[in-house]
Amino acid sequence: MKYILMMNTMRAGAGVPLWPRADLQAHIAFMHSLNRDLRESGELVSAEGLSFPDQARLVRAGKDGVPVTDGVFPESKEFLAGFWIIDVDTPERAYAIAARVSAAPGPGGIPLNMPIEVRPVMSVPPPEML
Amino acid sequence: MNAASPRPWDETSDGLLRNLAPQVLGVVARRFRDFSEAEDAVQEAMLAAFRQWPREGIPENPRGWLIRVASRRLTDMMRSEMARRQRETAMTAEEEPTIEPAELETNMDPEDTLVLLFMCCHHALSTSSAIALTLRAVGGLTTAEIANAFMVPEATMAQRISRAKQSIKASKVPFRPPTPQEHRERLPAVLHVLYLIFNEGYASSIGAQLQRLDLAREAIRLTRSAKALLPEDAEIAGLLALMLLTNARRAARSGPHEELIPLDKQDRSLWDRSEIAEGTELLALAFSKGAIGLYQLQAAIAAVHDEAAHPEDTDWPQILALYELLQRVVPGPMVTLNHAIAAAMVHGPDRGLERLQALDNGERLAGHYRLDAVRGHLLEMLGDFEKAVHHYRAAAAGTTSIPEQNYLMTQAARLEEARKQPE
Amino acid sequence: MKYILLMSSTKAGVSGYHTWSQSDRDTHMQTLGAIVNELVETGEFVATQGLAQPKEAKVVRGEKNGLPVTDGVFPESKEFLLGYWIVDVAAPERAYAIAGQISAAPGPGGFPTNMPIEVRQFVDSGTAGN
Structure with a gap:
């Protein structure tokens, strides 16, 4: 079963983290070893990071087919910061991995306890539809 | 020992096989006068070799083997095409194409690799298409390997390659060595494509894609063979x-x-x-x-x-002098940026920062994260940690590379610490 | 350059979708399918993924003992990711144009849904330059 683990940030918290160097390094090392572990266990499908929200654009179809782009978002909007797609045997395993992501160390090495949204991804269409 | 017995496959065989790809393609394309179909046939022959040779050993005449397999593939394609047309027009074919591998092989021309390189890097092709086709037709890589290296699906990469070949067909680039004038005009595009392949490989050599193909090495290999064919080109x-x-x-x-x-x-x-x-x-x-x-x-x-x-x-004064020369040969914001660093190393950070001011108004670089990264570095040299931290963070927010983002954030954090605890 | 095009909606928006007629839904999905085929043709397609319905979503946090705490309650205003497209294009304008096409996919009665599509650049695991 494939699941997506999404890490969201609010606009206010979306910038560069202002943490002490050692904490920053611990966080980077944590994420690195998490991805390595998932790759080695054969559960990682993909891990992707997104650029910071200030570069995000909202696009709608214009009347004449020309896209209308806008860079203004409501303050309350959640931005996707990154996601992992994993292929695991049970939803519990997906939740366990999400909990590990959630506990990534933050300032002072204290777990961030970030909320991670976990959802099954749609199964792929049968081959003749591809 | 039997002279005709195949040699065992070892770690160097991979490169040997890939080096043969453009030679084989040159022969087959010239004989059948259809570059696009010939290129597909050679790719199939390469795949067959990669399947068979590691198991059964390398045939005594590997090039002949590849030419034979590719030609057979092409003949089959032409036969079925002809059969289809005969069914449609109810006419009989006058003759079928016949291929004599021995004849084909004497048709070998070392210049072929070069001809192919000029074709694949033609300015009629989009950059991403030119890169893909060069790696397959000249580099002898498989579509799957190229797709993997650029982290796109194989179908997408196959499509880039087929579009590249359509562009070649549409622009009627002939399959022959370029004239001296064409050579002068088109060589920069060839070098640019090779340079981009190298950069792609070097940039992604950080990161965990251990199973990814080493594009930097491939670029070096391709440039090496181009250099061997044009030894006089500086x-x-x-x-x-x-x-x-x-x-x-x-x-x-x-x-x-x-x-x-x-x-x-x-x-x-x-x-x-x-x-x-x-x-x-x-x-x-x-x-x-x-x-x-x-x-x-x-x-x-x-x-x-x-x-x-x-x-x-x-030797920073020498580097500064070289950047000054570079600025004359290819002026551009990235050169100015590096020039500013060299100027700072030789004459002090003030001088470097002065040079950066010229870039603030330039549209191409204003707001680019690299400008912030360099400015942060020079402000740090100057001892203005507060401003340096600000620019390092702005650069971290702007880059699209994770290792670089991590580096810039760490730089900011380090300075922040130094600022709070003066020695 | 790789971009991700994100389609999101609230739970209310998703319930709305379920009230569409079957033929409107089919036309909508066929249009999205055609866009993907076109992207494969142009050599710009990287990935696409639909996500299961928001009611399947869980938010997970890591507890002190490392055990996951799951919760399925979200604020009504929360936007859920419905799906994404990853494209590899030569310029941001091209990513916006594709997002415009997706936004113009027909909805009820064949009128464009005009859904806002968020466009973000990907961050690479490698380094960009020198």
């Missing part, structure tokens, strides 16, 4: 030198957590001495040929860095 030699002198630092440029290590913090004992020696020698040879171009100058700068046993031994 810019090809310059490009090869640049690749070698840069690639030499590869083992030193990232740490255990894939963190970026800047030039002045690298463990220089990890630099590849033989690559540096080869690059330096090539460069000296290139300079002796007269005309000095973009790649030779960049290689010269890389060589000055590589020569320094310790960062403080770096």
Whole structure:
């Protein structure tokens, strides 16, 4: 079963983290070893990071087919910061991995306890539809 | 021992097989006068070889084997095409194409690799298509390998390749060596494509894609064969030198957590001495040929860095002089940016910051994260940590590379600490 | 350059979708399918993924003992990711144009849904330059 683990940030918290160097390094090392572990266990499908929200654009179809782009978002909007797609045997395993992501160390090495949204991804269409 | 017995497959065989690809394609394309179909047939022959040779050994005449398999494939395709047409028009074919592998093989021309390179890097192709087709037709890589290297699905890469071939057909690029004038006009595009392949590989050599194909090595291999065919060209030699002198630092440029290590913090004992020696020698040879171009100058700068046993031994006045030359040959914001760093190293950070001001109004670079990164670095040299932190963070927010983002955030955090605890 | 095009909606928006007629839904999905085929043709397609319905979503946090704490309650205003497209294009304008096409996919009665599509650049695991 494939699941997506999404890490969201609010606009206010979306910038560069202002943490002490050692904490920053611990966080980077944590994420690195998490991805390595998932790759080695054969559960990682993909891990992707997104650029910071200030570069995000909202696009709608214009009347004449020309896209209308806008860079203004409501303050309350959640931005996707990154996601992992994993292929695991049970939803519990997906939740366990999400909990590990959630506990990534933050300032002072204290777990961030970030909320991670976990959802099954749609199964792929049968081959003749591809 | 039987002379005709196949040689065993070893770790060098891979490169041997790939080097044969453009030679085989040249023969087959010239004989059948259809580059696109011939290229598909050679790709199939390569795939067959990759399946068969590691198991059964390398045939006595590997090139002949590939030509035979590709030709057979092409004949089959033409036969079924003819049969289809006969069914449609109820006419009988006058003759079927016949292929004599022996005849084909005498048709070998070492220039073919070069002809193919000029075709695949033609300016009629989009950059991404040119890169894909060059890697497959000249580099002998499989579509799957190229797709994997660029992290796109195989179907997408196959489509880029087929579009590239359509562009070649539409622009009627002939399959023959370029005239001296075409050569002059089109060589820069060839070098640019090779340079981009190298950069793609070097940039992604940090990061966990261990199973990814080493594009930097592929670019070096392709440039090496281009250089062998055009030994008098100083810019090809310059490009090869640049690749070698840069690639030499590869083992030193990232740490255990894939963190970026800047030039002045690298463990220089990890630099590849033989690559540096080869690059330096090539460069000296290139300079002796007269005309000095973009790649030779960049290689010269890389060589000055590589020569320094310790960062403080770096001959910055020479680097500054080289950037001044580079600015005259290819003026541009990225050159100005690097020029500013060199100026700061020689004349102090004030002078570097002055030069950066010129870029604030330029549309192409204003707001670019690299401008912030360099400004942060120069402000740090100046001792203005507060402003430096601000620019490092702005740069971290703007980059689209994770190792670079991590590096810039760490720089900001380090300075923030230094600011709070003055010695 | 790789871009991700994100389609999101609230739970209310998703319930709305379920009130569409079957033929409107089919036309909508066929249009999205055609866009993907076109992207494969142009050599710009990287990946696409639909996500299971928001009611399947869980938010997970890591507890001190490392055990996952799951919760399925979200604020009504929360936007859920419905799906994404990853494209590899030569310029941001091209990514916006594709997002415009997706936004113009027909909805009820064949009128364009005009859904806002968020466009973000990907961050690479490699380094960009020198």
